[in-house]
Amino acid sequence: MVVNFARSPCPIASTLDLVGDRWTLVVIRDMLNGKSRYNEFAASPEGIPTNILAERLKRLTESGLAEKHLYQEHPPRFEYRLTHKGAELLPVLQEICRWANVHIPDTWIPPTAFMRKRRKSN
Amino acid sequence: MVVNFARSPCPIASTLDLVGDRWTLVVIRDMLNGKSRYNEFAASPEGIPTNILAERLKRLTESGLAEKHLYQEHPPRFEYRLTHKGAELLPVLQEICRWANVHIPDTWIPPTAFMRKRRKSN
DNA sequence: GTAGTGACTTTTATTTTGCAAGTGACTAAT
DNA sequence: ATTAGTCACTTGCAAAATAAAAGTCACTAC
Numbered sequence: 001m002v003v004n005f006a007r008s009p010c011p012i013a014s015t016l017d018l019v020g021d022r023w024t025l026v027v028i029r030d031m032l033n034g035k036s037r038y039n040e041f042a043a044s045p046e047g048i049p050t051n052i053l054a055e056r057l058k059r060l061t062e063s064g065l066a067e068k069h070l071y072q073e074h075p076p077r078f079e080y081r082l083t084h085k086g087a088e089l090l091p092v093l094q095e096i097c098r099w100a101n102v103h104i105p106d107t108w109i110p111p112t113a114f115m116r117k118r119r120k121s122n
Numbered sequence: 123m124v125v126n127f128a129r130s131p132c133p134i135a136s137t138l139d140l141v142g143d144r145w146t147l148v149v150i151r152d153m154l155n156g157k158s159r160y161n162e163f164a165a166s167p168e169g170i171p172t173n174i175l176a177e178r179l180k181r182l183t184e185s186g187l188a189e190k191h192l193y194q195e196h197p198p199r200f201e202y203r204l205t206h207k208g209a210e211l212l213p214v215l216q217e218i219c220r221w222a223n224v225h226i227p228d229t230w231i232p233p234t235a236f237m238r239k240r241r242k243s244n
Numbered sequence: 245g246t247a248g249t250g251a252c253t254t255t256t257a258t259t260t261t262g263c264a265a266g267t268g269a270c271t272a273a274t
Numbered sequence: 275a276t277t278a279g280t281c282a283c284t285t286g287c288a289a290a291a292t293a294a295a296a297g298t299c300a301c302t303a304c
Contacts, residue, residue: 008167011222011229012151012215018226022142022261029134038282046129049262054283075269075281085225092217093134099214100133103207104140107133144292160251171293176252197300199250 018063019089023048025096027056028082028089031066033114036079060086090117140185141211145170147218149178150204150211153188155236158201182208212239 006014019025026048030041041053048056057080060066065086069079094115100107128136141147148170152163163175170178179202182188187208191201216237222229 006226006229007169009228009230010148010151010168011219011226011232013148013168014226014229015218015222016144016147020142020144020147022138025138025142026132026135029132039280042282044130046132046135050283051263051285052261055260075271077281088221088225092214092221095214095217096137097133099210100137103210104128104133104136106131107128107136108131110133161249164251171295172252173254173294174292177291197250197302 018065023052024056024060025089025093027053027060028065028086029093031080031082032087032090032093036081038078038080041080065089140187145174145178146182147211147215149175149182150187150208151215153202153204154209154212154215155233158203160200160202163202187211 006017008014019028023046026044026046027041030044035041035044038053038057041057042048042050057066057068060080061068064083066080066082069081071077071079094110097107097110097115101109128139130136141150145168148166148168149163152166157163157166160175160179163179164170164172179188179190182202183190186205188202188204191203193199193201216232219229219232219237223231
């Protein structure tokens with residue numbers, strides 16, 4: 001189930017092939033907020049099912065958005081951290097937050113730190 | 123299947139409840155590019171299945187992102203146009219395009235008109 | 245009257261999701 | 275030493291979503 005061919009060369013469709021589902025961006029949000037461990041992701045209020053979480057973490061690493069690091073040998077435990085590629089989705093999530101705060105009632109205002117962070121160049 | 127309760131008050135999770143699937147943002151992209159008719163959406167290169175298209179158009183109108191207008195009586199024909207709420211997703215799609223153009227090889231560079239358009243205020 | 249188009253709906257099949265339970269490695273408590 | 279518990283998953287299975295194909299209904303063009 002590796003993404004070999006996108007549906008089209010459209011940047012939007014291609015991005016959706018990677019993160020276009022109900023859960024992937026929620027996990028990336030958590031990673032951007034400093035979470036890195038399975039139980040931290042599982043503890044988020046949306047309540048991601050554990051099988052979906054495991055599958056998404058695998059897909060994120062396979063698609064180069066995150067990296068898996070062993071941080072403890074016995075028992076083996078892993079951290080999942082965003083790669084540069086994954087972390088650069090921040091502006092997308094920031095725009096989503098801006099939109100939601102305007103158009104969906106009662107959504108949380110994200111921490112200033114989250115909204116102020118900038119991608120490096122461009 | 124109306125969205126009554128979001129999974130959480132998180133703006134990201136709430137937005138994904140509305141547009142977090144493989145097709146909705148592709149349809150919104152087409153609307154932002156001036157397409158408004160069923161056959162125009164169906165003709166896009168991603169090849170959305172017609173049952174999914176019909177269901178998405180219904181959901182978009184139900185969630186207030188688009189509006190359905192009769193433009194011809196015999197036979198009845200409809201146009202689907204973004205509401206203000208829907209059109210304000212433009213900055214999200216622009217950021218997705220920026221990200222994809224950097225991180226996914228061979229994605230189309232969107233028309234300058236699409237990238238330069240601005241949301242009104244803020 | 246035959247063919248074709250537009251906007252769908254229906255049918256059927258495949259894939260994804262979600263819930264529950266299970267597993268193996270270890271840790272802490274009794 | 276047995277028991278219970280946590281962590282990071284995996285497995286099994288039912289339900290929902292998605293997809294491909296075909297069907298429908300109202301027209302229009304020839």
